[in-house]
Amino acid sequence: MPLDITLYGIQMPTLLPIFVIVAILQVTVDSIIAETGLYRHVWHPGLFKVALFVCFFTLPCLYIYH
Amino acid sequence: MLPSKVMPSSQSLAISVKNTFEEWLVKDAPTLIYMAKATIAALLAMFVSMTLTLADPRTAMFTTFIVMQPQSGLVFSKSYYRVLGTIAGVIMSVLMIGAFAQEPKLFIFFFAIWIGITTAAGVKYRNFQSYGFVLAGYTLCIVALPVIEQPMEIFQIATSRFSEVMVGILCATVVSEVLFPRKLSDSLLSSERERFENVFASLGNISSLFGAQDTKDVDVVKFSSGVVGVHAIAVNSVFESATDKRNRLYLEQLNLEFMHLSTTFHSLKNIIRDIELRASASTVDALKELYTPFAKVLQSIPKFNDAGFVDMLNQLKELKESTHSQVPINLKSDEYDTFNSAAYLVTRVVEEYFIYANSYYAYIKLKSSGKVSKELTRVVRFKTHTDNVLVALAALRGSGVLLVTMAFWLLSGWKYGTLTITMSVVIGLLIGTLPRPLDAVMNFLKGAVSAAFVAALYDFYIVPEYTTDVYTLGLVIIPVFAFVGWMTTRPKWTGFSLGFVFLFFSQSSFDLYYKIDPTTFMETTIASLLGVSFAGAAYILVNFWSCSLSQRRVAKVLRGQIVYLCNAPLNLQRGSLESLGRDMIQQFSTQGRLNNRSSRLVYEWLLTTLEIGGAIMRIRKNLNRLEAECKLVDQTLEAIKEYFQTPTEALKQTLLDSLESTIKSLHVKQKEEIHIIAQLSLIKTILLSRVSIPVFKEDSCR
Structure with a gap:
């Protein structure tokens, strides 16, 4: 995958759209977890959420920069 | 220790x-x-x-x-x-x-x-x-x-x-x-607990209601900002995903019920203060007698554990059913309306406290065990006015x-x-x-x-x-x-x-x-x-926003509310009316330069508006339920509307006369209209009392 992409004539790093997509994914997953009450069983929900986001974001990044 | x-x-x-x-x-x-x-x-x-x-x-x-x-x-x-x-x-x-x-x-x-x-x-x-x-x-x-x-x-x-x-x-x-x-939800829990305990203490104390000093420095801002503030925090807790939706519904519901209770309690306090000055001692004693059992129930609860709660709720339930049946015996005929309206407010305090305590108990249980004892579906709408x-x-x-x-x-x-x-x-x-x-x-x-x-x-x-x-x-x-x-x-x-x-x-x-x-x-x-x-x-x-202008604007909006309620759709929520009033007072007292004295005045206006407005809505709902064509009541409602559109002394007199004759004629009729009588006498008592109604007077700003 290229490092830069062009959207509507604007050149930007591929990471930017990935970030937006991952953010939407994160919000969805987060609300699902909250709805099912899984956070009750997590020691530190905040840390868990951050870790989840890092995982989601790193996967495509590794693919781009490998 | x-x-x-x-x-x-x-x-x-x-x-x-x-x-x-x-x-x-x-x-x-x-x-x-x-x-x-x-x-x-x-x-x-x-x-x-x-x-x-x-x-x-x-x-x-x-x-x-x-x-x-x-x-x-x-x-x-x-x-x-x-x-x-x-x-x-x-x-x-x-x-x-x-x-x-x-x-x-x-x-x-x-x-x-x-x-x-x-x-x-x-x-x-x-x-x-x-x-x-x-x-x-x-x-x-x-x-x-x-x-x-x-x-x-x-x-x-x-x-x-x-x-x-x-x-x-x-x-x-x-x-x-x-x-x-x-977490916001944690701080909300503790503030909710504090609020419940405050309510509990002030309702259980008879002397806070009867024979209370005319407190000039009533914390008006606190009266409105408490409710508005809790609402704001609850709104922001949307962003904490762990605070699930059910929790938030409970908080909104509790806030609404607290708002109703506090309105009723403050109105009752205002009216009793007025009754103590105007009416005879027997009326006051009769009211005291009516309120004492409720205060006794609250005083008898030593601690808020599970058993204490269940006990209190059961006692309140019994009390709620028996309060209606008490009728005063040795009352002067011209004080009957006064007593009637205050007694109505007492029963409302008992009822609303019962509802509030029930929801609070359900909320505490939800927080401690995750069990839902009372399913909430209705979303409370909090209205604002700027x-x-x-x-x-x-x-x-x-x-x-x-x-x-x-x-x-x-x-x-x-x-x-x-x-x-x-x-x-x-x-x-x-x-x-x-x-x-x-x-x-x-x-x-x-x-x-x-x-x-x-x-x-x-x-x-x-x-x-x-x-x-x-x-x-x-x-x-x-x-x-x-x-x-x-x-x-x-x-x-x-x-x-x-x-x-x-x-x-x-x-x-x-x-x-x-x-x-x-x-x-x-x-x-x-x-x-x-x-x-x-x-x-x-x-x-750029600050020609003066005290008198603020008062004028507030009075106009409040009167507009009363006029609106005379024709508003019957399914209008009481909460939206009350939240709107409080939010507006909050806005005016922070932005609109209300001094101490006038904020006290505006606070009284808000309470009387809420009471009169509430009474109008209940009268209309009762009429609707009874499916009765009652010309006199309709005329009275029309008189209320006219008076609050253009508040003049002549119209006020017309309104009072109309109230008087309607109440009299309803008394001789059948029992079902007793609810309407209570509401009409409430309006009459408020209009006659020293408690001010939202009508701006030039001298109130000096």
């Missing part, structure tokens, strides 16, 4: 040390943790933005301090609106520069309109939504003004501004969520300040004139949403001047002397960050800390490379302080 005398001294010492430590843990430790969190977030933002070589790392640091709040939910909420505001501002800047870079007149014209709109929206909306509009306004200054000479640089500055804000927000949210997170004159005034002031500072910039041709504009616009927008703006501007100025000295110390001594790289830079600014973090925990220091943060981050040289010189520093500082003075002058000049 045993008195310390009888204990061995070492043991008492241990206990006092333990108590001290616990107190420290509750009171001071959160502040220290918050300071540490704010500092770490700001340092993180600095490292990240310097590593990414963003143009202006100070914006990122500044952002962390602006969005940092003790509870995560508030941070998310503020960040969310900051992002939205920044996006709107950046897009607007690009559009404006693209369209009007060659046309100074049009540029200034649309600039002023945009600032006017955002200032108005900032006053109109609540909570952090208002902050979003503020930001949309001043982002335009920050992005568009510096590039006015070189319009092609707009994309550069727009993207860098956006990235810096994003870095700051991400740092603040991650730190506040990961390091010692504090006076259009207040909004228009704010817009006028915002645009006016912009035009004046623009003129100053164009006429002087000063290179740093844009800073003056930015600063005055920022203050016009930001301070306009705070209570008592003028004081806030003064504090802002003080904060800005102190920040200028601290920034000078850093720029010309500490940074060149002691720093070599980003790590040493981070090390030397820790004290300032910690100080700013501490200031933001003190509500009294809001204006000062805002001024300090704004000026410190615009004047300090925490950049990628050291680029400040004394002349520039002096000039930019003077430009910024000039901006503060311009904005302050605007607050002094």
